[in-house]
Amino acid sequence: MTPRRLRLAPVLSTLALLLATLGAQPARAGLFDDEEARRQIRDTSFKVNDRIDALSKGQIDLVNQIVALREENARLHGQVETLTFELESAKKRQQDFYIDLDTRLRKLEPQAPSASSEAKPAEDGGGQAAEASPKPAGDPAAESREYESALNLFKANKIKEAGAAFAAFVKAHPDSTLAPSAQYWLGNAHYSLRDCKKAIDAHRVVVSKWPQHAKAPDALINVATCQQELGDDKGAKTTLNAVVIKYPGSPAAETAKQRLKK
Incomplete structure (x- = not known):
């Protein structure tokens, strides 16, 4: 090998190494880009799953609240029906009481004459009626x-x-x-x-x-x-x-x- 070639050998080796390094950069960058994309996909998937879990829990809570409200509504409806029945029963008892009281009071009230009778006309001289007959009384019965x-x-x-x-x-x-x-x-x-x-x-x-x-x-x-x-x-x-x-x-x-x- 000539002295000139010996001097160029280190330069060529360095140049070859530099070219190899420059050629590997795009492949390594591509490798990093794929890894970042996969990481983002994983993060997005976790977030979506968390959101789905939260929505599912919210729906379950809402269903439970609806069921509880229905049960409370049924309970209140039952109470209203019970109170309505008790009120109607109380009104009926009060009505019967007043009717019974009315019957008792009427037995104590003075009664009108039992029947009407025509008054005998008073005769004056020639036998003519001096007064008109009074208004007939009502029939108490x-x-x-x-x-x-x-x-x-x-x-x-x-x-x-x-x-x-x-x-x-x-x-x-x-x-x-x-x-x-x-x-x-x-x-x-x-x-x-x-x-x-x-x-x-x-x-x-x-x-x-x-x-x-x-x-x-x-x-x-x-x-x-x-x-x-x-x-x-x-x-x-x-x-x-x-x-x-x-x-x-x-x-x-x-x-x-x-x-x-x-």
């Missing part, structure tokens, strides 16, 4: 049958028919001893039909026309109840105070006092 018929309709929960029957009774027999009671039950019929305004008007007739009747204090209590349901708390309070003042010592007055304390 017939009135009692009409009243009982209306009351039985109310007891059978035929409220609309009962109200019409009581209204007809009061119109036909305004002077009957049963008229105050019929007017009172007319007010109760209106209240049962959820017409508080007509109920108030009917009960006020009892108080104004027959203020000393046994049902007058209860009629005022019913007026106060209707006023409260209509949102007239001030009017209800005034009515309850009137019960206490007008009918002291009565059961209605005690009821009024208790309600005024609330």
